[in-house]
Amino acid sequence: MGYDTAPSAIHASQLRAVARLALDNEGLIASHPDQAVQAVEAGFKSLPHEDQVGIVQWIDRSLNPPTHPWISTESGAVLGAHDIVGSTFFIAMNMMLAFTVFFLLERNAVPAQWKRSVTVAMLVTGVAFWNYFYMRGAWVKTQQSPTVYRYTDWLITVPLQIVEFYLILQATTNVSVMLFWRLLIASIVMLVGGFCGEVGACSVLVGFVVGMLGWLYILFEVFCGEAGAIAGNANSKACASAFNTLRLIVSVGWAIYPIGxxxxxxGPTFSYHADSVVNIIYNLADFVNKGAFGLCIWAAAKSDVKKGLLA
Known part of the structure; x- marks a missing residue:
């Protein structure tokens, strides 16, 4: 976490705020306030120091609700030296920007049939960069999972990644538009299930099952369905190679999300560390999957350039 965990971090004023807020919530502050506060303070001091820090963070958020994450100039807007989760947000954000600039510069250096695919790859990382800019600020300021920002990103970038399958196949043959809609709807079902489970709109198990069904349908379509059959008969080695690599990313790389x-x-890791664990997993998965997704398309396009197919 980004907060100082040294013993001196628990100041007397913070300790008294903890006691008073706890007693006020129970309606006990009116009677014998000094004795009650002292009793709560004694109980607080007996807790493990990690729990003390967690309680102080919660009290701070309760007494000082955050405004827009990047308007504030308070120290809470600065990444802590030991905030591993916050560091992964910064790393992912910077890499998304780097990928976006790279794909933008390379767009005009690929054959015409690949330009749309490279453009979509650029949009994926560009949208991700924009959302990560806000996600990192929300995390550093509140130390809470930026779930809404996260799914706003995914609701745009994941369907765009699914579009890549359609564009790659369309570059070599006529493809039914229904294939596009089936893949798109499945990706939305996958995301809506996960979102509802994470925010409590349904049970976490129901959200998990719905999300898994959407993902499994996508895997069926790209391996055994119409998309897989068309890719198997593709006359372009570059397109077939890109499709197979994307298929591998969707099956192996995307597995990180449901596992997390x-x-x-x-699983057994559900605790007050849940936000930290899930955000580290999601940040690293986004960095690998979105970047690798675009790079494999770029590599396939460049292989056509080497064959003299640049339009």
Whole structure:
């Protein structure tokens, strides 16, 4: 976390705020306030120091609700030296920007049939960069999972990644538009299920099952369905190679997300560390999957350039 965990971090004023807020919530502050506060302070001091720090953070958020994450100039807007989760937000954000600039510069250096695919790859990382800019600020300021920002990002970037399958196949043959809609709807079902489970709109198990069904349908379509059959008969080695690599990313790379969801919300790691664990997993998965997704398309496009197919 980004807060100082040294013993001196628990100041007397913070300790008294903890006691008074706890007693006020129970309606006990009116009678014998000094004795009651002293009793709560004694109980607080007996807790493990990590729990003390966590309680102080919660009290601070309760007494000082955050405004827009990047308007404030308070120290809470500065990344802490030991905030591993916050560091992963910064790393992912910077890498998304780097990927976006790279794809922008390379867009005009690929054959015409690949330009739309590279453009979509650029949009994926560009949208992710914009959302990570706000996610990192929300985390540093509140130390809470930026779930809404996260799913806002995914609701745009994941369907765009699914579009890549359609564009790659369309570059070599006529593809039914229904394939596009089936993949798009499945990706939205996958995301809505996960979102509802994480925010409590349904049980975490129901959200997990719905999300898994959407993901499994996508895997069926790209391996055994119409998309897989078309890719198997593609006459372009570059397109076939890109499709197979994207298929590998969707099956192996995307598996990180449901594994992380299960570990945090359904597995033994569910605790007050849940936000930290799930955000580290999601940040690293986004960095790998979004970047690798675009790079494999760029690599396939450049292989056509080497064959003299640049338009």
């Amino acid at each position: 969801y299960y570990m945090v919300y359904l």
